[in-house]
Amino acid sequence: MSGKTYYITTPIYYPSDKLHIGHSYTTVAADTMARYKRLQGYDVKFLTGTDEHGQKIQRVAEDKGLEPKAYTSQIVGWIKELWKKMDISYDTFIRTTDKQHIETVQKIFKQLYDQGDIYKSTYEGWYCTPCETFFTERQLQDGLCPDCHRDVEKVKEESYFFKLSKYQDRLIQHIEDHPEFIQPQSRQNEMLNNFLRPGLEDLCVSRTSFKWGVPVSFDEGHVVYVWIDALSNYISALGYLTDQDADFKKYWPANVHLVGKEIVRFHTIIWPAILMALDLPLPKQVFGHGWLVIDGGKMSKSKGNVVDPKVLVERYGSDAVRYFLMREVAFGQDGNFTNDALIQRINSDLANDLGNLVSRTISMIEKYFSGQLPVNRRGTEFDQDLQQIATKTVYKVEDAMEQLFFSDALVSIWQLISRTNKYIDETQPWLLAKDHRNDDMLANVMYHLAETLRIISILIEPFMPRTPKLIREQLCISEPKIVSWESTKLWGRLPQNLSVKRGINMFPRIDLEKEREILEEIQEKNKQKQLASQEKQQEKKQVQKDEKTTVAEDTPYIGIEDFSKVELRIGEVIQCEKVEGADKLLKSQIKIGDEVRQIVSGIAKHYSPEEMIGKKVIVVTNLKPVKLRGVLSEGMILAASDQEGNLVLASTDQDIASGAQVK
Ligand code: MSP
Numbered sequence: 289m290s291g292k293t294y295y296i297t298t299p300i301y302y303p304s305d306k307l308h309i310g311h312s313y314t315t316v317a318a319d320t321m322a323r324y325k326r327l328q329g330y331d332v333k334f335l336t337g338t339d340e341h342g343q344k345i346q347r348v349a350e351d352k353g354l355e356p357k358a359y360t361s362q363i364v365g366w367i368k369e370l371w372k373k374m375d376i377s378y379d380t381f382i383r384t385t386d387k388q389h390i391e392t393v394q395k396i397f398k399q400l401y402d403q404g405d406i407y408k409s410t411y412e413g414w415y416c417t418p419c420e421t422f423f424t425e426r427q428l429q430d431g432l433c434p435d436c437h438r439d440v441e442k443v444k445e446e447s448y449f450f451k452l453s454k455y456q457d458r459l460i461q462h463i464e465d466h467p468e469f470i471q472p473q474s475r476q477n478e479m480l481n482n483f484l485r486p487g488l489e490d491l492c493v494s495r496t497s498f499k500w501g502v503p504v505s506f507d508e509g510h511v512v513y514v515w516i517d518a519l520s521n522y523i524s525a526l527g528y529l530t531d532q533d534a535d536f537k538k539y540w541p542a543n544v545h546l547v548g549k550e551i552v553r554f555h556t557i558i559w560p561a562i563l564m565a566l567d568l569p570l571p572k573q574v575f576g577h578g579w580l581v582i583d584g585g586k587m588s589k590s591k592g593n594v595v596d597p598k599v600l601v602e603r604y605g606s607d608a609v610r611y612f613l614m615r616e617v618a619f620g621q622d623g624n625f626t627n628d629a630l631i632q633r634i635n636s637d638l639a640n641d642l643g644n645l646v647s648r649t650i651s652m653i654e655k656y657f658s659g660q661l662p663v664n665r666r667g668t669e670f671d672q673d674l675q676q677i678a679t680k681t682v683y684k685v686e687d688a689m690e691q692l693f694f695s696d697a698l699v700s701i702w703q704l705i706s707r708t709n710k711y712i713d714e715t716q717p718w719l720l721a722k723d724h725r726n727d728d729m730l731a732n733v734m735y736h737l738a739e740t741l742r743i744i745s746i747l748i749e750p751f752m753p754r755t756p757k758l759i760r761e762q763l764c765i766s767e768p769k770i771v772s773w774e775s776t777k778l779w780g781r782l783p784q785n786l787s788v789k790r791g792i793n794m795f796p797r798i799d800l801e802k803e804r805e806i807l808e809e810i811q812e813k814n815k816q817k818q819l820a821s822q823e824k825q826q827e828k829k830q831v832q833k834d835e836k837t838t839v840a841e842d843t844p845y846i847g848i849e850d851f852s853k854v855e856l857r858i859g860e861v862i863q864c865e866k867v868e869g870a871d872k873l874l875k876s877q878i879k880i881g882d883e884v885r886q887i888v889s890g891i892a893k894h895y896s897p898e899e900m901i902g903k904k905v906i907v908v909t910n911l912k913p914v915k916l917r918g919v920l921s922e923g924m925i926l927a928a929s930d931q932e933g934n935l936v937l938a939s940t941d942q943d944i945a946s947g948a949q950v951k
Pocket of ligand 1: 300301309312313520548549578579580
């Protein structure tokens with residue numbers, strides 16, 4: 289080991305059974321980089337894992353009738369299996385439910401609180417559950433989440449806040465002083481202009497309305513807001529704040545955090561601010577890559593293309609899928625994903641260019657020299673150009689890799705492959721073979737082809753971990769010093785007395801038409817499966833609901849203190865209308881004392897809007913506001929219903945002023 293270290297991370301994934309090929313993108317890129325650095329002699333730490341806390345996961349688990357940890361464990365098993373299939377060579381897999389991680393997050397939170405960087409206050413604003421993100425009124429777009437454009441919930445709760453605003457100037461300074469910190473450049477501008485320069489607000493860092501999270505150690509009822517929990521994984525995984533922190537000392541700061549573009553903000557503003565507060569060095573770089581999209585929109589399993597990474601890897605092999613991910617789209621930009629594009633790349637780049645070069649070379653050596661190359665050689669006029677291009681390619685690849693331009697690196701390697709194929713056309717071995725007086729020249733041509741293949745097998749290794757082995761088995765080479773990264777820089781490392789052995793066809797051509805049909809069938813089956821599982825889930829939910837109703841008798845009594853938490857008041861309906869697109873819902877404006885509230889109730893089958901106006905009703909006034917069908921409801925009207933489905937509004941025996949308390 290050279291003593292040089294390299295620490296690379298992927299984001300930790302939300303455990304979900306909806307993972308698609310887009311999710312594999314960051315991980316394949318990180319793995320490619322980790323393998324590249326290992327080849328260069330670095331002591332590499334490659335971290336990935338799962339982000340298991342938060343309201344969203346709690347809700348999904350509940351829907352499935354599982355404890356959150358039981359649910360996430362199932363998915364973690366699935367994810368690990370996928371990474372194995374895709375040859376992801378991570379060194380550490382962290383789960384945010386790991387004991388060590390939880391303890392470290394608690395220590396970090398406490399330390400920040402003790403030193404005054406975290407303080408207690410009340411949060412009032414909007415929350416997007418799918419994104420686990422808080423927004424101010426100003427940040428919403430048309431009342432919706434600015435990131436995912438879904439409904440947001442109004443929340444008001446006692447919370448801890450992190451003094452993010454305190455770090456604004458230092459963050460701007462750091463970004464300006466370290467232009468390499470946020471890459472690509474466009475994302476750096478976005479962070480500075482859209483977030484940092486307009487001003488940072490302090491960040492809400494705890495929640496009380498759900499339990500599935502890291503508990504705040506000194507305040508029961510609060511859990512640490514998921515992003516603080518999640519981001520800390522990059523140091524908790526190294527043993528930070530534990531007595532086994534050798535990895536932390538060795539690998540921190542990270543060389544690069546690879547992240548998708550939508551989470552660059554968390555990684556380049558919140559995370560560095562936390563690190564500054566902890567007095568720790570910042571990661572050297574955060575690289576925000578683009579998205580794989582389908583028809584310009586978000587990728588999903590139901591969009592007419594097979595995007596299940598397992599299916600793709602099983603059909604085409606991990607090397608082909610990895611190659612496609614790194615080649616097709618320039619890292620940093622968005623790119624369209626289609627099954628057709630994947631198949632076409634396999635056919636043209638892998639089967640035609642690389643596969644053919646290997647099989648032609650091996651079969652010519654077998655045919656012309658019975659698999660054993662003689663040592664006597666005579667050069668051709670085309671040799672020098674090929675030699676030069678071969679030994680120069682590695683520098684181009686190194687240059688591209690240092691900037692994480694994976695696609696450029698592959699383009700350079702494929703230029704070498706094309707050049708080598710052209711060398712065959714130039715030297716025309718089949719003509720040389722016609723006359724034994726040309727044997728020395730023919731042997732030389734074969735050696736050039738084999739030697740270039742040796743170099744290519746090394747250059748592609750970070751991208752395609754399996755193919756190099758298959759090439760080298762055919763060239764009968766394995767000696768470490770002739771397959772090392774450095775050995776690509778010197779021509780002629782292949783033994784002079786080379787023998788070869790034909791192997792399997794590494795990349796058989798795919799019949800596009802037939803394959804399309806097969807993929808359509810797979811897609812159809814998936815749809816059916818999805819429908820069946822949705823139905824099953826609905827049934828399961830219904831059973832759970834029924835069970836809850838039947839066990840109601842066992843429900844423990846509540847004390848008067850619990851009952852008195854419910855605030856009931858008399859309200860008068862002053863306006864009422866139907867909720868568009870919802871045949872059960874009415875939206876009423878209800879005067880409660882001096883205040884008017886909007887309440888949505890499921891009573892439209894029993895009362896018309898006209899009937900409601902003027903009615904005095906009993907309202908639960910301290911229910912948390914929710915949105916029903918996108919309409920805000922700030923309370924609940926009480927009603928009685930029987931088993932026949934009759935429903936009547938609850939009211940008082942005699943008239944009483946609106947606003948009166950019901951006790
Ligand atoms: N849990 C957070 C990350 C916390 S890191 C401290 C998260 N998880 S995620 O599962 O939603 O996303 C993981 C990674 O997958 C992100 O980098 C995200 O950008 C990436 N991708 C998800 N869909 C993608 C595409 N369609 N294309 C490319 N990458 C995509 O965010």
